[in-house]
Amino acid sequence: MKNIDSKVNIVPLIAKADAISKNDLQKFKCRIMSELVSNGIQIYQFPTDDETSAQVNSSMNGLLPFAVVGSMDEVKVGKRMVRGRQYPWGVLQVENENHCDFVKLRDMLLCTNTEDLKEQTHTQHYERYRCCKLQKMGFPDVGPDNQPVSFQEIYEAKRQEFFDQCQREEEELKQKFMQRVKEKEAAFKEAEKELQDKFEHLKRIQQEETMKLEEERRQLEEEIIDFYKMKTASGSLQTQVCTNTKKDKDRKK
Ligand SMILES: Nc1nc2c(ncn2[C@@H]2O[C@H](COP(=O)(O)OP(=O)(O)OP(=O)(O)O)[C@@H](O)[C@H]2O)c(=O)[nH]1
Numbered sequence: 199m200k201n202i203d204s205k206v207n208i209v210p211l212i213a214k215a216d217a218i219s220k221n222d223l224q225k226f227k228c229r230i231m232s233e234l235v236s237n238g239i240q241i242y243q244f245p246t247d248d249e250t251s252a253q254v255n256s257s258m259n260g261l262l263p264f265a266v267v268g269s270m271d272e273v274k275v276g277k278r279m280v281r282g283r284q285y286p287w288g289v290l291q292v293e294n295e296n297h298c299d300f301v302k303l304r305d306m307l308l309c310t311n312t313e314d315l316k317e318q319t320h321t322q323h324y325e326r327y328r329c330c331k332l333q334k335m336g337f338p339d340v341g342p343d344n345q346p347v348s349f350q351e352i353y354e355a356k357r358q359e360f361f362d363q364c365q366r367e368e369e370e371l372k373q374k375f376m377q378r379v380k381e382k383e384a385a386f387k388e389a390e391k392e393l394q395d396k397f398e399h400l401k402r403i404q405q406e407e408t409m410k411l412e413e414e415r416r417q418l419e420e421e422i423i424d425f426y427k428m429k430t431a432s433g434s435l436q437t438q439v440c441t442n443t444k445k446d447k448d449r450k451k
Pocket residue numbers: 213214215216217266267268269
């Protein structure tokens with residue numbers, strides 16, 4: 199109840215009022231009202247500021263909470279069919295004001311105070327909800343000096359603030375983006391330089407290897423030429439030796 203008393207009009211009721219004796223009912227009503235007061239629960243009070251309904255409403259306020267009896271059945275009383283509850287000891291008539299407060303409740307809600315209930319809902323509950331919502335959104339009804347403030351002015355100020363914030367965030371994002379681009383560019387340049395150095399290094403090694411191989415080839419070619427020279431010399435020496443040997447043999451003969 200505490201959670202809803204600022205949102206709706208609360209009209210307290212005692213249901214199944216036929217299950218309690220008249221004396222106990224009065225005590226029960228008093229206990230409920232004192233508990234509502236001690237718990238700080240705001241219930242709907244029938245208005246007493248309108249002359250036409252002041253008297254009836256103030257007496258109805260004294261009857262709260264209304265004790266009602268409900269029934270889905272129609273029971274015969276005399277020649278009439280009435281809504282009520284049939285007991286072995288008699289009939290409880292829902293719409294009999296001596297039996298329960300149902301008629302009073304119905305009249306209070308649907309006839310006498312319908313407009314006031316609507317007005318209370320609008321001026322108290324809806325207004326509280328509206329103020330609360332607007333305050334949460336940053337639109338107070340009054341300024342720090344307790345003077346009413348223009349909704350339009352606050353709206354414009356908020357709009358401008360929001361626009362400025364968007365601009366700031368956009369600028370921050372741009373800066374961040376530029377920074378990231380610069381960082382990436384530097385990283386790419388660094389990687390490119392590393393690759394270039396590696397390439398140069400490999401190229402140097404390859405040139406050195408080529409030069410080494412060239413040297414070895416040149417040496418081999420020289421060796422081959424020397425070899426052929428030696429071979430030719432040894433061939434002519436051998437021929438010389440053979441000729442001399444034959445001459446010696448011929449002389450001996
Ligand atoms: N003695 C007595 N019994 C009642 C009264 N009103 C309802 N009952 C009985 O209580 C039971 C529940 O009644 P419902 O009308 O279904 O009550 P409800 O509050 O709609 O209950 P839910 O549908 O469970 O929310 C039924 O057996 C009714 O006959 C009453 O005023 N006096």
